[in-house]
Amino acid sequence: MNGPRHTEDLLIVGAGGFARETAQAVRDVAAADAARGLPPRWRLAGHLDDDPALAGRDVDGVPVLGGSDRVHELRSARVVVCVGSPRDYAVRARLVRRLGLPVNRYATVVHPTAAVSGSSVLGAGSVLLAHCVLTAAVRVGSHVAVMPQVVLTHDDAVGDFATLASGVRLGGGVRLGRGAYVGAGSLVREYTTVGAWSLTGMGSTVLADVPAGEVWAGSPARRLRAADAPALDELRTDGEMTGRRPGTRMESPVA
Numbered sequence: 001m002n003g004p005r006h007t008e009d010l011l012i013v014g015a016g017g018f019a020r021e022t023a024q025a026v027r028d029v030a031a032a033d034a035a036r037g038l039p040p041r042w043r044l045a046g047h048l049d050d051d052p053a054l055a056g057r058d059v060d061g062v063p064v065l066g067g068s069d070r071v072h073e074l075r076s077a078r079v080v081v082c083v084g085s086p087r088d089y090a091v092r093a094r095l096v097r098r099l100g101l102p103v104n105r106y107a108t109v110v111h112p113t114a115a116v117s118g119s120s121v122l123g124a125g126s127v128l129l130a131h132c133v134l135t136a137a138v139r140v141g142s143h144v145a146v147m148p149q150v151v152l153t154h155d156d157a158v159g160d161f162a163t164l165a166s167g168v169r170l171g172g173g174v175r176l177g178r179g180a181y182v183g184a185g186s187l188v189r190e191y192t193t194v195g196a197w198s199l200t201g202m203g204s205t206v207l208a209d210v211p212a213g214e215v216w217a218g219s220p221a222r223r224l225r226a227a228d229a230p231a232l233d234e235l236r237t238d239g240e241m242t243g244r245r246p247g248t249r250m251e252s253p254v255a
């Protein structure tokens with residue numbers, strides 16, 4: 001049984017495109033709460049960004065309070081890390097590792113229009129933007145970015161730090177490895193795998209398993225090249241941390 005809800009401060013680490021989209025989702029959550037006569041879940045305290053030029057500025061009306069290390073001063077606030085791009089999709093993992101926060105500091109932000117089935121789980125620090133669908137028994141790890149209109153279907157498993165750009169559709173039983181980046185509009189065939197720290201290009205049709213640490217694109221998707229250095233560094237780090245062959249690890253999502 002949940003007790004009466006109280007409003008918590010929320011810090012968004014990053015002040016770029018994804019961070020601003022998350023800020024809008026937080027506003028939309030507050031509006032949906034208000035429409036139901038509930039107090040807001042979060043008060044958007046501000047962005048934290050390591051670009052010193054942004055400190056003291058405001059972004060879409062939200063203040064930039066300073067660098068990401070301020071999470072250690074603002075200890076009562078919950079946190080989401082909203083950085084990353086196709087050029088460096090490993091930056092979220094690096095930042096989370098550097099901050100070293102306990103899991104209970106992280107918020108999970110779900111846009112009120114997202115349809116999340118009761119049999120699905122979503123990890124700490126993950127963000128689901130507008131109109132995403134998780135149909136049945138979908139497992140999404142921690143610090144996963146799910147952009148608007150992504151459809152995850154039955155038994156999909158998404159590893160920590162993965163990114164699903166807008167309009168991605170996964171068939172049933174798909175596995176996305178840790179840190180995988182699935183480009184906008186990609187379609188992934190049922191029961192296939194996109195390996196850890198791999199990227200699929202926008203509009204790809206993925207029909208076969210993509211190994212770890214590679215870039216695939218096209219319809220059907222084919223190998224273009226190895227992943228960029230930051231993604232390969234993460235793959236190596238995972239291998240060193242687990243003592244396993246890089247790319248074989250799937251995180252178990254935090255419920």
Ligand SMILES: CC(C)(COP(=O)(O)OP(=O)(O)OC[C@H]1O[C@@H](n2cnc3c(N)ncnc32)[C@H](O)[C@@H]1OP(=O)(O)O)[C@@H](O)C(=O)NCCC(=O)NCCS
Pocket residue numbers: 085086165166182183184199200201202203204215216217218219224
């Ligand atoms: C796949 C991707 C990373 C390749 O980038 P890149 O390494 O800079 O490659 P280039 O643009 O130099 O293209 C290399 C070749 O791949 C082809 N290619 C690139 N992206 C492609 C795609 N998405 N689908 C099909 N072919 C693609 C190019 O046409 C080119 O072919 P050519 O050698 O025959 O001329 C990039 O195009 C991409 O799709 N990124 C994801 C973007 C995204 O999803 N953004 C989400 C919103 S932020």
